[in-house]
Amino acid sequence: MRTDALPAAAALPREIFHDAHTTHTFVDEPVDAAVVREVYEAVRWAPTAMNAQPLRLAVVRSGDARERLVAHMSEGNRAKTLAAPLTVVAAYDPAFHEHLDVLAPHRAGAREKLDGDPEFRDSFARTNGLIQLGYFILGLRGAGLHVGPMTGMDAAGIDAELFATSGWRTMAVVNAGRAPAETEGAVRPRAGRLDFATAAVVL
């Protein structure tokens, strides 16, 4: 592997990594939901196993949909989700295999094989959907938004509320918008991060 052309770590975008903070409060300024399409259209190029791309998104626009969603959020996540300019439910599709003829033409017969193995499909779709969720969060940051991802919720309740027909399964709810310039209260105090020596072994 060539290493001479790799950028120094310092060249990684600070606004996406080092300086970005999870946001719990947003300024009262609308965010065009079209940004979700733009971010998705970039994120879909990032890798997934078998190129399966099981991530599915529900963009919450109407007040009615927001209230139905918030009823299934944990208490501490309700007020901020009601107030967020933009909220997206990130889910995975256990029936992702139906697209494999297009997404993985190099894997002849994969669709037919996976059809009979719903347990494997669910676990595979969840793993790869979570990988795509990470890309999506960083993509929103890259689009200049502040992001508040949440898993404090009744996921099965959201599935019944929003995905009874599609069969998608909720992984997280993601609020996005712009944090107040005066960040007090918008973000929690920065907590520690694990250093490389703790999080990695060099073999």
Ligand SMILES: Cc1cc2nc3c(=O)[nH]c(=O)nc-3n(C[C@H](O)[C@H](O)[C@H](O)COP(=O)(O)O)c2cc1C
């Ligand atoms: C997948 C995921 C789920 C999270 N769930 C919640 C949640 O339910 N409620 C909440 O207030 N924060 C939630 N958070 C926010 C994390 O606690 C926060 O991102 C982390 O502590 C880092 O904070 P910082 O970006 O301010 O340093 C979640 C974050 C992620 C990525």
